[in-house]
Amino acid sequence: MKLTLLNLTLLLTSTYGYVTNNVKFTETTTKLPDDNISEESANKKTSVNVNESSKSRSNYIYLEDVLVGLKLQNWTEEEMPCLNQTLVLIRSLQNFTLWAVWEWDSVSSQPLGILSGNRYQLGNFDQCMNPPWLKTHPEVQSQYCLAEVSLERTDNAKKRRLDDIKPYENALDFIQHHTPNYRPLSYLTWGACVPAVCQPRSVERLVSAVLARSHLGAAGLRPRIAVSEPCQQRNSPREFDGVFYAFIAVMVVLAIVCLICTIITARKRENDNSLSLDICKAFCLKENSKDLLRMQKEGIEVIYGIRYLTICFIVMCHQAGMLNSGPISNGIGVDKELALSPFAVFLLHDDVFVDTFFVISGFLMAKTITSYKRLPNIFVLALKRYIRLVVALAVVIFYVCAIFPYTGSGPLWERFKTGETGACRANWWVNLLMLSNYVNTDNVCIVVSWYIPCDFHLFVLSCITYALYKRWRYLGLAIASVLSIASIIAPGVVNYVNNLSAVQLFTFDFVADPRANEQFQLAYIKTHTRAAAYIIGFFAGSYFNTHKSEKDLMLSKKRSLVGACAAVVIMLLVMVSGTSYLWRNYSPTEGALYAALNRPVWAVGLVMLILCCSFGKVPLLKSFLSWYPWVPLSRLAYGLYLVHTVLIIRNVGIARNPVYYDNLSVFMSSLSVIALGTFYAYIIWLLAEAPINNLFMLLVKRRKVPLKPSAPDNFVESQPGTSCAKTGNTNTGYLHDNIKENLNISSKM
Incomplete structure (x- = not known):
């Protein structure tokens, strides 16, 4: 009898330990209601917590599927740093670590609105590029990459024109068919926030693993992915080249010359016919503005x-x-x-x-x-x-x-x-x-x-x-x-x-x-x-x-x-x-x-x-x-x-x-x-x-x-004979020359 009681006690203890050791988030565990809480309230709270626990479990399974999909791909030796950092990201995401959630939250995990012609799945660019720890924790730095995705069917179904869209038709036919003069629905531009160590080929693998777990992958669409543009990193220096400074210098010099010539022209006498004054008039802001009104x-x-x-x-x-x-x-x-x-x-x-x-x-x-x-x-x-x-x-x-x-x-x-x-x-x-x-x-x-x-x-x-x-x-x-x-x-x-x-x-x-x-x-x-x-x-x-x-x-x-x-x-x-x-x-x-x-x-x-x-x-x-x-x-x-x-x-x-x-x-x-x-x-x-x-x-x-x-x-x-090209003549295109002194206001334009 004593032996039986001892075995029962050990069994209960081990069972309790097994349950508690597998709980990831203590906030979602179901607790017994207090004595002062009604049975109805306790049941409602228990139901909510069970639903949240199920949701967390489904998210956990989703991340595990992504993890398995990444491990099954053939990674080269050069890509191993990206794979290792991505595995750390997913494990940290399962523990709801802030930096991992921040990075993952800036990516579209599911394509949205492709049936209505929304090609660009860009996520949140600024969240990816500007984390609060950008300068303090470089080990978790991310980068933003654009991937071009072409959705291809695995069953090679015959394409046909959908003149009348019917709710019970196959959605794959709708996506795959390209109506002339309409935008194709089988092409996506996908924004991905990935670890900074990842190369373009590695980014393609990551996007492929995510898409394979989406509703598009489940429907039999095989994505063909290409990352052909350099990824963007926040700490990438923005250097101003010589062309930039040359443009600024030229425009500043022109502005200064025009201002100086405008001042000189205003102070000169009207009967001055010198070449220097003609050159100043050529740059005169006032005279050139008058020319627009002629x-x-x-x-x-x-x-x-x-x-x-x-x-x-x-x-x-x-x-x-x-x-x-x-x-x-x-x-x-x-x-x-x-x-x-x-x-x-x-x-x-x-x-x-x-x-x-x-x-x-x-x-x-x-x-x-x-x-x-x-x-x-x-x-x-x-x-x-x-x-x-x-x-x-x-x-x-x-x-x-x-x-x-x-x-x-x-x-x-x-x-x-x-x-x-x-x-x-x-x-x-x-x-x-x-x-x-x-x-x-x-x-x-x-x-x-x-x-x-x-x-x-x-x-x-x-x-x-x-x-x-x-x-x-x-x-x-x-x-x-x-x-x-x-x-x-x-x-x-x-x-x-x-x-x-x-x-x-x-x-x-x-x-x-x-x-x-x-x-x-x-x-x-x-x-x-x-x-x-x-x-x-x-x-x-x-x-x-x-x-x-x-x-x-x-x-x-x-x-x-x-x-x-x-x-x-x-x-x-x-x-x-x-x-x-x-x-x-x-x-x-x-x-x-x-x-x-x-x-x-x-x-x-x-x-x-x-x-x-x-x-x-x-x-x-x-x-x-x-x-x-x-x-x-x-x-x-x-x-x-x-x-x-x-x-x-x-x-x-x-x-x-x-x-x-x-x-x-x-x-x-x-x-x-x-x-x-x-x-x-x-x-x-x-x-x-x-x-x-x-x-x-x-x-x-x-x-x-x-x-x-x-x-x-x-x-x-x-523009014959503009004022700045004349010598000793006033401009003949000024507003005063085009409007009579005894102007009558009329409703006719």
């Missing part, structure tokens, strides 16, 4: 409003496209909206807005060059045009190379920084030589800068053709006719031969990486495929300059209104018809025909609008587009065109997590980019554009080269 009343004032409103539309479209290419949580919804929403008309085929600038540039070029009684040196005209275009471009390229890398941070920042700064540091010389739309187009510096060499090429070609026309009339007409016909045929031929889409649609595939887009390189940015709009604008400008003084050509109010309405309808039809190629089938011949005609038709519509407003009276529209505040803004449109993408890319590149895309947010963000970009354009104008252009005009004047009227600018109309 308005040339020649009957085409509507171009001021058209120019600035067009660049505003372009900024909004680029804001929408670049935001769509970044981390957004509702990507599939955005793709559907672009395919079905009325807003798609202004977003998918918005590239015709750029043709507006080609039309205006050709129009002003013809208006100016046909005004010469004796054609000046073509080389001087081309050089002036080159300087006008290249100064602001050089400043922006310099900024992207020198300052842009230090303006942000984030999980995607290194990728954006490398893409923009790397391209500019490698190909800045191509841009300055006006060859960026033909040379190294897959790595072009500042994607939107393709327009600038196109404009310059067409300007030079127009000068040569017109010079031939003035010397040998029929030869010039023949060459102009051949160029005009070729400019219309070339886009269609390029489209047909390369089997391209009828129009460059701004879908996800394009906005995600425009540099790698085949149609962008072959057709979108080439001078020979974008010349038609410029040539049509040139003919319209020549016609206007020849007949502007003929009263017989003046249109009645009714005719001008009908013509303006017809012009707007034509341009809308071009945009609507282009969008239709997103969702309907068409033959290659039809696509080539549309590619050849859509830009010329748009240009014809715009020319009709300008001429109806110039030769007639279009109520409200003409007054609005000729509104005086458009004058200074339109002269800053070129600078805004150059800087706006830099601002947008910076805003998208510093994103920490996906945002919800909606049209109102895009509109509000666009307004801020337009306002800030216009301000930066003004600074560039004061410190670089205006001074250098004025110095060139001063040099031309001293050499007595006839250059009046001056050559037009692409976004800014011709």
Whole structure:
């Protein structure tokens, strides 16, 4: 009997020890209720603690599965420090040690929202990069890495189109199928917070082990993972290179010179005609600001409003496209909206807005060059045009190379920084030589800068053709006719031969990486495929300059209104018809025909609008587009065109997590980019554009080269005889010169 009692006592003791030794968290152990607690309360508390204990146990099992998955992989000798540190991390995580939980908590253990188009699983970048013990405990330092994940099926099921999404269909079919012009759901960008000793190959193993324990791994999707970018560490030194200091020095020197010249100019007498004063006037901030306010009343004032409103539309479209290419949580919804929403008309085929600038540039070029009684040196005209275009471009390229890398941070920042700064540091010389739309187009510096060499090429070609026309009339007409016909045929031929889409649609595939887009390189940015709009604008400008003084050509109010309405309808039809190629089938011949005609038709519509407003009276529209505040803004449109993408890319590149895309947010963000970009354009104008252009005009004047009227600018109309290039004359573009003294306030703009 005693022996039996002894055995029973030992059994109870050992059982108690076994239970208590396996409890990881004492807070979740179930305790007997006190005597003063009701039975119902005790049962409720016991139930909660049991659930918490079960949850902790499931988390424990999950970590054990990850641990087993890591050990089963083939680790090389170089990767062993990473494996050992990861094992320490997981064991510390099981004990809920702060540093381990801090690091693990900054990683997405499960992909979220991939069915709605959320590609970016970025976790918490700042939590990973900024632990409180960063400087005191380097042994637990972490790093942030980006892994590109491609989800592949293990059963090789047949892909099929899901026209009608049904709740009981296989989700793998939905994920795996890539609908044309929609973003793929089988690609993820995964942010991982891992020990600092881990190499890229080791990071791939860690992400693979985590994904294998997720619902995607359980569903039969096999991840293919690649870490191709260097991981980011908080203690990595941010060193400023020589290019950074060079940019700061140049801009500071320019600012000081402009300030000193402004002070000197203000103290000099007006009748001082010395060369030194002319040079000071070239840098004078006050005089150059006055130049922005000068308005040339020649009957085409509507171009001021058209120019600035067009660049505003372009900024909004680029804001929408670049935001769509970044981390957004509702990507599939955005793709559907672009395919079905009325807003798609202004977003998918918005590239015709750029043709507006080609039309205006050709129009002003013809208006100016046909005004010469004796054609000046073509080389001087081309050089002036080159300087006008290249100064602001050089400043922006310099900024992207020198300052842009230090303006942000984030999980995607290194990728954006490398893409923009790397391209500019490698190909800045191509841009300055006006060859960026033909040379190294897959790595072009500042994607939107393709327009600038196109404009310059067409300007030079127009000068040569017109010079031939003035010397040998029929030869010039023949060459102009051949160029005009070729400019219309070339886009269609390029489209047909390369089997391209009828129009460059701004879908996800394009906005995600425009540099790698085949149609962008072959057709979108080439001078020979974008010349038609410029040539049509040139003919319209020549016609206007020849007949502007003929009263017989003046249109009645009714005719001008009908013509303006017809012009707007034509341009809308071009945009609507282009969008239709997103969702309907068409033959290659039809696509080539549309590619050849859509830009010329748009240009014809715009020319009709300008001429109806110039030769007639279009109520409200003409007054609005000729509104005086458009004058200074339109002269800053070129600078805004150059800087706006830099601002947008910076805003998208510093994103920490996906945002919800909606049209109102895009509109509000666009307004801020337009306002800030216009301000930066003004600074560039004061410190670089205006001074250098004025110095060139001063040099031309001293050499007595006839250059009046001056050559037009692409976004800014011709600027003959600016004050800083004159001697002893006051500026003729000041606000006082454009507003009458007896000004009557009217509600009409």
